[in-house]
Amino acid sequence: MTIHERTSFDRRTFLKASGVLAVGFSMGLPGAADAMTLSGPKSVAKEAVDSWLTISPDNRVTIYVGKVDLGTGARTALMQMAAEELDVSFGRIEMVMGDTATTPDQWLTAANLTIFQGGGELRRASATARRALVERAAQRLGVPADALIVDDGVVRVKAAPERTVRYGELIGDGLKLEVDSKIALKKAPDYKLIGKSIPRVDIPAKVTGEFTYIHDVRVPGMLHARVIRPDDYGARIASVDDSAARQVGGFVQTVRKGDFLAVVARNEWAAIKAANAMRVTWTAGTGLPDQSTVFDDWRKRPIAKEEVTQNVGDAKAALDGSARRIKATYDFAVQTHATIGPSCAVADFKDGKLTVWTSSQATHSMQHELTAVTGLPREAIRLVFIEGAGCYGRNGTEDAAADAALISTIIGQPVRVQWSRADETARSPKSPPRTMDLEAGLDQQGNVVAWSGEFYIALNHIAAFKPLDFPLLAAMETGTPRPGNWVGFLFQNSGQPYQFANVRVNTRHVAEAFFRSSHLRSPGRIENSFANEGFMDELAAAAKADPAEFRLRYLKDQRAIDVVQAAMKLANWQARPGPNPDAGSGPVVKGRGISYLRYNNAITYVAAVAEVEVNKTTGEVRVTRVCASHDCGEMVNPDGVANQVEGGVLQTVSRTLIERVTWDRQKVTSVDWASYPIMRHNQAPKVDIALIDRPGQVAWGAGEPMACAIPAAIANAVFDATGARLRSVPLTPDKVKAALAAAPSRG
Amino acid sequence: MARFNLMVNGEARVVDVDPDTPILYVLRDTLALKGPKFGCGLAQCGACTVHVDGAAVRSCVLPIEAVGNKAVTTLEGLGTSAKPSKLQQAFIDEQAAQCGYCVNGMIMTSAALLAKNRSPSEAEIRDALADNLCRCGTHKRIVAAVKRAALA
Numbered sequence: 001m002t003i004h005e006r007t008s009f010d011r012r013t014f015l016k017a018s019g020v021l022a023v024g025f026s027m028g029l030p031g032a033a034d035a036m037t038l039s040g041p042k043s044v045a046k047e048a049v050d051s052w053l054t055i056s057p058d059n060r061v062t063i064y065v066g067k068v069d070l071g072t073g074a075r076t077a078l079m080q081m082a083a084e085e086l087d088v089s090f091g092r093i094e095m096v097m098g099d100t101a102t103t104p105d106q107w108l109t110a111a112n113l114t115i116f117q118g119g120g121e122l123r124r125a126s127a128t129a130r131r132a133l134v135e136r137a138a139q140r141l142g143v144p145a146d147a148l149i150v151d152d153g154v155v156r157v158k159a160a161p162e163r164t165v166r167y168g169e170l171i172g173d174g175l176k177l178e179v180d181s182k183i184a185l186k187k188a189p190d191y192k193l194i195g196k197s198i199p200r201v202d203i204p205a206k207v208t209g210e211f212t213y214i215h216d217v218r219v220p221g222m223l224h225a226r227v228i229r230p231d232d233y234g235a236r237i238a239s240v241d242d243s244a245a246r247q248v249g250g251f252v253q254t255v256r257k258g259d260f261l262a263v264v265a266r267n268e269w270a271a272i273k274a275a276n277a278m279r280v281t282w283t284a285g286t287g288l289p290d291q292s293t294v295f296d297d298w299r300k301r302p303i304a305k306e307e308v309t310q311n312v313g314d315a316k317a318a319l320d321g322s323a324r325r326i327k328a329t330y331d332f333a334v335q336t337h338a339t340i341g342p343s344c345a346v347a348d349f350k351d352g353k354l355t356v357w358t359s360s361q362a363t364h365s366m367q368h369e370l371t372a373v374t375g376l377p378r379e380a381i382r383l384v385f386i387e388g389a390g391c392y393g394r395n396g397t398e399d400a401a402a403d404a405a406l407i408s409t410i411i412g413q414p415v416r417v418q419w420s421r422a423d424e425t426a427r428s429p430k431s432p433p434r435t436m437d438l439e440a441g442l443d444q445q446g447n448v449v450a451w452s453g454e455f456y457i458a459l460n461h462i463a464a465f466k467p468l469d470f471p472l473l474a475a476m477e478t479g480t481p482r483p484g485n486w487v488g489f490l491f492q493n494s495g496q497p498y499q500f501a502n503v504r505v506n507t508r509h510v511a512e513a514f515f516r517s518s519h520l521r522s523p524g525r526i527e528n529s530f531a532n533e534g535f536m537d538e539l540a541a542a543a544k545a546d547p548a549e550f551r552l553r554y555l556k557d558q559r560a561i562d563v564v565q566a567a568m569k570l571a572n573w574q575a576r577p578g579p580n581p582d583a584g585s586g587p588v589v590k591g592r593g594i595s596y597l598r599y600n601n602a603i604t605y606v607a608a609v610a611e612v613e614v615n616k617t618t619g620e621v622r623v624t625r626v627c628a629s630h631d632c633g634e635m636v637n638p639d640g641v642a643n644q645v646e647g648g649v650l651q652t653v654s655r656t657l658i659e660r661v662t663w664d665r666q667k668v669t670s671v672d673w674a675s676y677p678i679m680r681h682n683q684a685p686k687v688d689i690a691l692i693d694r695p696g697q698v699a700w701g702a703g704e705p706m707a708c709a710i711p712a713a714i715a716n717a718v719f720d721a722t723g724a725r726l727r728s729v730p731l732t733p734d735k736v737k738a739a740l741a742a743a744p745s746r747g
Numbered sequence: 748m749a750r751f752n753l754m755v756n757g758e759a760r761v762v763d764v765d766p767d768t769p770i771l772y773v774l775r776d777t778l779a780l781k782g783p784k785f786g787c788g789l790a791q792c793g794a795c796t797v798h799v800d801g802a803a804v805r806s807c808v809l810p811i812e813a814v815g816n817k818a819v820t821t822l823e824g825l826g827t828s829a830k831p832s833k834l835q836q837a838f839i840d841e842q843a844a845q846c847g848y849c850v851n852g853m854i855m856t857s858a859a860l861l862a863k864n865r866s867p868s869e870a871e872i873r874d875a876l877a878d879n880l881c882r883c884g885t886h887k888r889i890v891a892a893v894k895r896a897a898l899a
Contacts, residue, residue, distance in 0.1 A: 071846025071883060199842060206847035207838040207854060208831055209782025209822035216781045224776075249748060249765060269765060269772045272788075340786055340794055340882045341848045389784075390846035390883045421787040639842055643888070647845050650884030673791040673880060681876040684886040 003566055004638060004691045043174075046104040049132070050174040052125035053082070059153045059168040061086060061093050063126075066106030067118035068098035069202070070361055071390040072703050073640040074114045076200045080193045080636055081119045084186055085126035087150035088167070090193055098363040098385025105364040107465050110393070110519065111489060112599060112704040115636055119699065121179075128180045136170040188634065188696035195695055197639035202387070214359040214388040215344045215418065222346065222414040223252055224268045226275035227403050228261045229427055229473070232666040233515075234286030237261060244277040254278075255407050260477035262407050264415060272420075288663050289514055295331045295435040304459045304511035310495030313502035318450035322441025326542055330531035330727045332434040332711075333660035336670065337520055338678055341389030342424035343396035347404035348414035349374075354381045358401040359388025366398055368467035372480045373402045374409045381405075392651070394470070394486070394518035396428035402474040425676050426668040427473070429518035430661055432458035432487055432510075436494075436531035446543025448554065450502040455528060457490040458517050459509040464489070471516055484512075488519030492600045493528040493708065496536070498554035515661075515668075521651070522704040525599060526711065530729055533595040533712030537578070538725060546575040547716065548594045555596075559631055559692075563605040564596050566629035566690040571609035578720040587617045593716025599705035604632040605692075606705045608649070610713035611685075614721045616740055619733030623653050623685040623714055628706055630689065633697035641691055641702040648706030649687050654679035656711040660730050751811050755780075756824035762811070770814055771795045771806035774821060782822025782851050786880075793852035793879035797821050803859035822851045825858060834858050837896035838889075845883030852879045857893040866897050 043051045044064075054062045063082045069075040079093045096102055098109070106118050130150065137155035138145040141163055148155050155170070157163040188195070205211035230236075242254045245263055250270030255262040263278060265271035289297040319325060346357040354376055360366050363383035370381050383401070391397055396419050404417040419427075434456065441450035461484025462468050471482040491507045540550035548568050555561050567573075571592065583589035591614070596607040611625040626649045635641045658677055662669045670676035715726040718736065724743035728735055753760045755778060762777045769788075774780045774797065783806050786794030790805035797806045798820040826832035831839065834854055844850050853876060860867060860875040867875065872893045881889065 071844075071848075073845075199839070200844075203842060203844050203847065204828035204831065204839055206844050207822075207835045207850055208826055208828045209780065209851065210828055211847065212781065213784075213848065215785060216775075218779070267764075267772070268776050269768045338882055340792060340846070340880060341784055342786070388846070389848035392882075418785065421789060421791075643842060643845060643885070646887050647884035650886050651882065652884075654884075672789055673787060678880060678882060679886075680878070680880070681886050681890065682870075682873040684873070687887050 002693045004693060005570060042102055044102065044104050046106070046121070047178045049125055049129050049177050049179055051104045052122065053129055055167045055171040057168045059092065059166050061088055061153065063093055063095045063122070064103040065095065065097050065118060065122055066103045066364055067114045068109045068361060068363070068385045069387055070109055071387065072644055073200045073637065074109070075202060076198055077115060077636045077640055078119055078122055079201070080196070080198055081123050082126045084191060084193045085123045086130050086153070088153040090198060092153060100363050100367045101382045108365060109361040112603070112701040114703065115699050115701040116603070119636065123185050124181060124183055125179045127183045127185055128177065129175055131183065132175045132177055133167050133170050137165050140165050140170065194636050195634070195638070197637055200640070212386060213341065214357060214386045215341055217346045217357045217386055217416070219346060219348055219414045222416055223264050223266060224271040225255070225262045225264045225404070225407050225415050225417050226271045227417065228263070228275055228278050228280060229423070230282040230285065232282060232285030233288055233668070235282040235284065238281040238283050241279040244279060245274040248274040248277055253411065255410050257406070257410065258478045260406060260474055262403065264407065264411060268418065285666050288665055290665065291663055294433055298433045298510060299435050299456050302511045303508045305509045307491060307507050307509070308504065309491050309507055310503050310505040312500065315450045315452045315502040315504035318502035319439060319441040319452060322449050323444045324442045324542065325439060326442070326538060327437070327439045328535055328538060328727055330436045330438065330534055332527040332530055332729045334433050334515065335431045335520055335655055335659045336425060336661050336676065337392045337395035337428060338676055339389045339391055339395045339424055342419040342421055343400035343428070344388065344416070344418045345401040345404040346414065346416045347408035349408040349412055352380060354405055354409060356381070356383045356401050356405050357386050358383055358397060359386060359391070360397050360401055361391060361394070362398065362468060365467040366401060369398065369470055369472060370402060370405050372482065373406050373472060373474045373478065376409065392521040393488070393523065394429055396424050398470065399428065399473045402472040406474045406478065422671040426671045430515045431520035431523065432513045432515070432517040434527040436528065438531060438535040440535065440539055442539065442542060446545060448500050448539055451496060451500050453494060453505040455494045455505070455507045456510055457507050457524065458485060458487045458513045459511055460485065460487055462486040470518070485517040486519070487517050488523030490524030493525040493532070493597060495601055496532045497560070497596065497598050497601055498536070498551070499556050500554060522707045525597070525704070525708045526652070529595070529597045529708040530711035530715070533597065533709070534715050534727060537593065537712065537716040537719065541578050541719070544577045546577055548573055549575055551594070551596055559605050560596070560598060562692060563629045563631045564607045566692060567594065567607035567609050567627050570627035570629065570688050570690050571611070573609060579723040580720045583721050588613050588615050589721040591717045591719070591721025593713045593718070593720055595709040595713035595716060597708055599708065603700040604630065604702065604705040606630050606709045608709040608713040610710070610717045612714060612717040612721055614718055614736065616722065619736035619740070621657055621714070621718055621731050621736060623657065625686040625688065626653065626710070626713070628687065628689045628709070629692065630702065630706055631692035631694065632700045632702045632705070633694050634699040635691065635693050636699055638691060638693065642689060644702040645689050645691065645706045646687050648704070649710055650679070650684055652707040652710035653685060653714070656714050656729055656731060658730055752816065753814065753819060754816065755819045756821060764811060766812040767810050769807050770797070770809045770811050770819065773811050774806065780821050780823055784848055784851050793856060794849055796852040796855040796879070798855060798859060801859065801862060803856045822854060825854065833899050834861065834893070834896040837892040837899065841888045841892040841895060843885060843888035843892040845885050849879060849881045853881070853889050861893070861897060869894065
């Protein structure tokens with residue numbers, strides 16, 4: 001185990017030390033010249049090696065993956081993994097991501113699976129290809145395969161180094177074999193690329209305006225559209241008058257199908273003006289629940305099913321027999337992805353075939369989902385991934401793709417749909433609300449003898465690892481409603497991570513959410529871990545124990561212990577029970593809080609210590625510093641992991657302190673950055689991280705786990721500072737003041 | 748429609764657009780520049796930031812008719828991936844991007860800051876960037892990149 005602590009880290013030195021220079025990144029627009037024709041037929045079957053790579057005669061390697069880069073650096077990391085197994089240099093690799101015509105379907109880019117599942121599949125395909133190429137070289141050179149070595153795609157006879165043959169000379173018309181699912185992968189001591197912080201291939205173009213985002217895609221003859229949607233939830237079109245819109249210079253046409261309404265114009269500004277000039281009257285909406293009582297409403301909704309996620313010993317009997325019982329209810333607000341660049345897509349329907357350029361995390365799923373919107377067969381639909389602004393789950397991206405697909409199939413011309421800020425903030429799918437009841441029993445000495453949880457989570461209407469068949473807006477508006485929501489694996493981490501003798505955790509799956517609901521970064525794990533780790537802190541306080549030591553008492557897994565201790569070390573943790581006796585005597589008091597979890601209770605380990613200042617007069621919480629530790633096993637690209645860990649911390653400080661979608665009884669009232677604020681630069685805490693590297697262990701991924709530790713670490717720090725327990729995210733000043741008023745006097 | 752003479756990244760350009768068109772759409776749709784981004788259309792997020800006569804402005808709410816003959820500079824005008832500016836190089840060195848969509852605004856705003864204040868404190872950098880929103884949580888690296896450029 002190596003721990004990389006990054007407190008005042010000189011990245012330039014680090015990158016130099018990696019011994020790898022930045023590699024340029026250029027990309028034409030796939031599919032643009034001839035939307036449905038490729039240079040040659042290419043397999044996309046996941047089991048076929050030829051689906052994963054092509055090699056040109058001059059030894060350029062193109063890798064094809066169904067996973068995409070959502071701004072995480074996944075492209076660079078996956079290129080490292082492929083190059084490693086193929087024994088080619090990093091600079092020899094190009095990568096195509098998420099194009100349904102050329103890449104294998106690896107399911108969504110989601111659930112922290114890109115490196116673990118997506119990268120694992122790619123490594124096995126690449127290793128199978130390397131073995132086959134070396135076998136061909138052995139035949140060609142007339143020596144046994146074990147007499148050969150590979151150096152940057154050139155196969156060489158060890159004993160006669162002048163005898164060589166290139167991959168490009170061996171590949172012929174493909175390898176025509178299946179991926180060996182049991183093939184031995186390269187071992188850590190032999191790595192040349194995995195484990196190195198290779199600079200991301202996309203960043204030079206991104207910082208110079210050369211990068212092509214989905215918003216920059218232009219195809220010949222392309223028109224611009226805006227979709228007009230009601231403010232009131234569930235409202236339908238009563239009447240449309242486009243006479244004023246028609247007067248806008250550049251107006252092309254109105255498109256209407258059922259309740260789907262759009263204007264098409266020659267340029268973007270004309271489309272915006274024409275959309276604003278449309279006079280639409282809407283029917284009354286279907287209404288929304290009272291936000292002030294939403295968590296009561298949530299737990300009273302019909303339950304579709306219940307599932308026990310953790311059952312050890314006899315929790316009920318142990319609770320009944322315990323010396324002290326403690327109960328608490330936690331809740332977590334409806335939040336939204338709040339993507340910086342509102343969703344955008346370009347679609348081109350021509351000769352019965354549809355091409356859609358999209359930043360979707362689910363291009364293969366969308367091939368299926370768009371059949372319902374367009375009426376086209378799946379085979380006639382191609383989605384081409386082009387990177388967008390960070391989505392952190394299913395935001396409006398797929399809806400915008402469906403909008404563009406529908407308009408283009410109706411008008412028969414290429415069209416670009418750009419959502420507005422209000423579209424993105426108010427009309428994209430939301431994370432569902434959460435409420436969680438916890439109860440525990442302590443013995444006379446303050447040991448935990450029983451733990452019990454009831455988690456009210458939104459139901460998934462769609463099976464995992466299948467196309468999502470999501471209720472896209474364009475599908476619903478054109479009269480083809482879909483079965484319901486996909487919200488991610490919300491049950492994950494409802495079970496707590498400690499070795500208690502008696503545990504029962506149950507999940508109650510709420511049949512119908514009141515918003516269109518989807519997954520938002522770390523779905524389920526972030527809410528569940530907020531409750532579990534907040535409640536664990538309550539038990540530590542009840543036992544008058546140091547909260548870190550109290551956790552360690554119930555952890556037996558050495559990697560769990562390591563990650564907790566790494567965070568403690570970064571924070572210079574001083575053992576004592578909370579609240580803080582030296583919090584301060586003025587209006588601003590200080591505290592620290594800790595949180596630990598293992599993602600899915602199965603993979604990446606994370607811990608965080610948050611340091612806060614609480615203004616008791618205003619109720620304002622300021623996070624001053626977060627010390628975060630992270631063990632995702634083997635790190636493919638340590639600086640990429642660091643970037644994700646820091647991002648997970650900072651984004652979640654924002655979610656924890658500030659973010660909640662607001663609504664009235666008719667409509668979502670979070671429509672822009674004033675009504676859905678996020679953290680600003682001058683509110684950001686200092687972030688120190690410790691990355692535990694375990695070369696040779698499974699690489700589990702780093703996109704989601706860190707975020708899950710942050711809400712409880714902050715709420716626990718507020719308790720430490722004030723003695724007031726915050727059980728509701730976000731920790732807004734009104735809630736803080738109410739908790740302060742209810743808390744026992746600190747005298 | 749009306750004809751406008753613009754000076755963009757040191758080049759004279761002539762465009763034929765509606766006078767109320769925000770300069771963002773002229774730069775992106777008419778002149779095919781990719782640096783400035785559409786983020787909100789409300790001057791709230793800063794993704795669209797460009798320089799007009801050296802000042803960082805929100806191009807999404809600035810009509811072309813208000814630009815006149817002032818010099819417009821976009822992210823492309825600062826440097827290229829082959830020859831990045833000192834500030835752009837600092838963003839590369841710090842790997843200061845995740846999705847990178849906000850980075851245009853971060854660089855354009857901090858370039859204007861550095862032009863006025865060659866060695867800003869960390870607090871001055873954070874305050875200068877306070878109205879530029881980042882969603883991925885890259886704040887630490889962005890501030891580190893500006894500091895690196897200031898020191899260089």
